[in-house]
Amino acid sequence: MVRKHLITRLRNLTRPASHLHSHCPNFLQTRRHFSDAPPPPASALPPPPPASNVHSKSSLNQTELNKFASIADTWWDAEGPFKPLHVMNPTRLAFIRSTLCRHFRKDPHCTRPFEGLKFVDVGCGGGILSEPLARMGATVTGIDAVEKNIKIAHLHAELDPITSSIDYCCTTAEKLVEEQRKFDAVIALEVIEHVAEPAEFCKSLSALTDSGGAILISTINRSMRAYATAIIMAEYVLHWLPKGTHEWSSFLTPEELVLILQRSSVSVQEMAGFVYNPLTGRWSLSDDIGVNFIAYGTKNNE
Ligand SMILES: C[S@@+](CC[C@H](N)C(=O)[O-])C[C@H]1O[C@@H](n2cnc3c(N)ncnc32)[C@H](O)[C@@H]1O
DSSP: OOOOOHHHHHHHSSSSSHHHHHTOHHHHHHOOOOOSSSSOOGGGGGOOOOOGTTTSSSSOOOHHHHHHTGGGTTTTOOSSSHHHHHHHHHHHHHHHHHHHHHHOOHHHHHHHSTTTTTEEEEOOTTTTHHHHHHHOOOEEEEEESOOOHHHHHHHHHHSSSTGGGGGGEEHHHHHHHTTTEEEEEEEEEOOGGGGOHHHHHHHHHHEEEEEEEEEEEEOOOOOOHHIIIIIIIIIIIIIISOOOOOOOGGGGOOOHHHHHHHHTEEEEEEEEEEEETTTEEEEEEEOOSSSEEEEEEOOOOO
């Protein structure tokens, strides 16, 4: 389980941004637009967008979406390209169950702890996560930018009366923001590394979260170990994932994720790593956030 020192580490991370900047590589300041440069004079700035467009910057990265469209038929093939997500699912669900039950004061031991709560699964793919969330009682909206994914998710969910209640839609987080939709929990697992503008994407996730709500994001750390394991091993040696699934430069470090969430009015409360045991073939929760990790945050009062 996640130990206390991880939370202390997080509190350090959420100190004022000036502290974090000193740890951000130059790369970050150019690639992710985190700049310490003084703002230009107001007269040099373009006029602000109308209020309804504030969150409408597109998160779509067409190259990434094409990759998912080309393998959409395989979402529910437990031995196919999405095998790592299938195998990881019980571990990520354990983290979601424990953090959200604590957050919403629900009993983690009951079969449908999320009864009465509205969740959105952003970048839901074929519904690998949406389905168990619905089985745990949540009213689930699953959205994905790839139409084929939504078709597969819908067809699969129809097989079970409980999951057939999931509301799947081919759209984006920013479009839901424009529609002024709100959810108790906003969940985006393994999506942020595939979007065009991670910081804008987080702003949309935050805008979709009801006051008092929660946000969960999982992704891969931009570390050397992640390059060696999540790319070289997973794509080129073990062939778990198609080659080119991940771009190392699109990964975020935990520090960067905390920072962009903080700038989106979300305070990260807890983080955990997912670690793979090659002997058992299973994933487990760990303090080690060096490769795969998940963050749980709460929306700040505005
Ligand atoms: C690695 S999959 C993760 C699927 C699912 N969240 C899970 O963990 O089981 C990434 C998904 O995000 C979707 N996606 C990528 N960019 C997106 C965006 N800007 N808006 C919505 N969905 C997006 C892709 O189509 C793909 O289905």
